[in-house]
Amino acid sequence: MSITYFRTGYCCFVLLSGYNIRPSEKDYWNETEDLKAECVQQLMPKNRYMKLKSVVHFVDNKTASQHSNDPAFKIRPILDGLNAKFGIFVSALSIDAIIVRYYEHHGLKQFIHGKPIWFGYKYWAVCGNNGYCFSFQLYCGKETSQGCQNLPLGTRVVLSLLDVIPPSDRPSNTVYFYNFFTSYNLLGHLSKMSIRATGTVRQNRTGHCPLIPVCTMAKGKRGSFDHCCDQAHNILMVRWYDNSVVTMTTNCDTVQPTQFSRWCLAKGGAGKTTVELMCINLVLSQTTT
Numbered sequence: 001m002s003i004t005y006f007r008t009g010y011c012c013f014v015l016l017s018g019y020n021i022r023p024s025e026k027d028y029w030n031e032t033e034d035l036k037a038e039c040v041q042q043l044m045p046k047n048r049y050m051k052l053k054s055v056v057h058f059v060d061n062k063t064a065s066q067h068s069n070d071p072a073f074k075i076r077p078i079l080d081g082l083n084a085k086f087g088i089f090v091s092a093l094s095i096d097a098i099i100v101r102y103y104e105h106h107g108l109k110q111f112i113h114g115k116p117i118w119f120g121y122k123y124w125a126v127c128g129n130n131g132y133c134f135s136f137q138l139y140c141g142k143e144t145s146q147g148c149q150n151l152p153l154g155t156r157v158v159l160s161l162l163d164v165i166p167p168s169d170r171p172s173n174t175v176y177f178y179n180f181f182t183s184y185n186l187l188g189h190l191s192k193m194s195i196r197a198t199g200t201v202r203q204n205r206t207g208h209c210p211l212i213p214v215c216t217m218a219k220g221k222r223g224s225f226d227h228c229c230d231q232a233h234n235i236l237m238v239r240w241y242d243n244s245v246v247t248m249t250t251n252c253d254t255v256q257p258t259q260f261s262r263w264c265l266a267k268g269g270a271g272k273t274t275v276e277l278m279c280i281n282l283v284l285s286q287t288t289t
Contacts, residue, residue, distance in 0.1 A: 009044045010052050016040065025049075071108055071140045083135050088165055088173065090128035095158055095177040098123040098136070108140060126161040126175075135164040154181035155189065162195060170194045174252060176286055184209070187235045187251050196252035198286055201237075206247065209237040214245045222262075223277035227255050238282050248282050256281035 013028075020037065022028055027035045029046040058077045059067075067073035099117040102109055110122040122139040137160065151159075158181050165173055174196040182199035184207030190197045203214060212226040217239060225240040238255060239247045242262070258281060261274045 006052070010049065010056070013040060013043060013049060069143075072138050079136075079138060083164070086134045086164065088128075088134050088169065090130060090132070091173050092129040093126055093134070093173055093175045094129065095124070095126045095161055095175060095181060097139075097180075098125045098133075108138070110139070124157045124161060126164070135161050137161065152183065155183065155186045157181065158186060159189060162190075162193070165195070167194075171196070174198065179205075182249060183207075184235065184237075184249065187249055188233045191234050191251045198250040198253055198282065199248065201247050201249045203247065206237055206249070207235075211237060211239045211247070214239070214247075217241045217245050222275075223279070225255070225257070225278070225280055227280075236282070238280055240280055240283060242277065242279075246283075248286070250282055253282045253285050258284065260284075 016037075016039075017025070017028070022035060022037075026046060028037045028040040030036050057074070059074050061074075064073070067076075070076060072079070099110070099112065099115060100121045100123065101117045102120040106121075108121055109119060111119055112122070123136045124139060125133050125136040127133050137157070143156075154177075158175075158177065162170075162175065171194045175190070175198075177197070177199040179200040179202045182201040183205040184201075187197060207230075209228050209230075211228055217224060217226065218241065220241060222241060222243075225238060227236060227238040229236050234251050235249060236251070236253065236255070237247070237249050239245060257278045259276055260279050262277045263272050264275050265272060
């Protein structure tokens with residue numbers, strides 16, 4: 001079997017089966033009208049595909065001792081090959097976690113309560129505002145390699161994913177992420193790398209920024225805000241109160257209060273009404289990008 005046949009046969013079928021789903025793999029070769037896929041039947045015989053699936057390997061199993069710190073070493077060439085082919089062609093990027101549904105037994109399967117998909121493989125991904133994925137990493141649990149223990153997990157994920165951006169293109173891209181990743185120290189790292197970034201941040205990751213306490217602001221008027229700027233590292237911290245108090249940080253955006261209309265319950269709970277609130281430009285940029 002040639003490598004060309006493997007690519008155009010086996011690999012093409014694997015890609016197709018990801019979006020053209022059947023209850024069973026064998027159903028692609030079924031002769032009933034509602035199950036058969038003629039393009040697959042013309043691509044390769046069923047028995048040949050099942051044979052290839054049982055013997056295909058991307059890494060020599062004899063080298064397993066050399067990859068003791070990488071639980072996903074058997075598919076690492078595939079993951080690295082896909083990431084090498086991606087490119088950045090939008091300026092607004094977002095970093096988040098992705099869950100790929102999987103219910104069978106596997107050591108890398110994750111359980112995340114309260115999410116739309118509870119069981120599956122967890123990936124870190126950097127995507128564009130159009131939903132296109134530019135780079136991803138399979139989460140393999142706690143890292144044991146040296147040199148990665150000094151930084152929090154969220155910081156390591158962001159810095160490693162943003163390696164796909166060429167240094168010359170970094171000033172033209174803006175990255176958004178939520179409070180799992182964001183910290184004062186991370187914004188400092190990104191500022192040194194000339195990467196523009198904005199994200200929500202947890203109270204214990206503000207770098208002791210002297211903002212109005214959350215409990216005090218929650219008793220105030222909706223639309224109120226407080227901000228503080230670290231000019232030495234070009235980091236802005238903002239705390240804003242709407243339905244709840246949210247804290248955000250950025251190294252590229254501004255406060256610039258703007259008035260906007262917001263739905264809220266009328267007094268006594270009888271229907272809804274609109275109120276005029278003050279919103280900061282930092283919030284509008286992240287929610288509308």
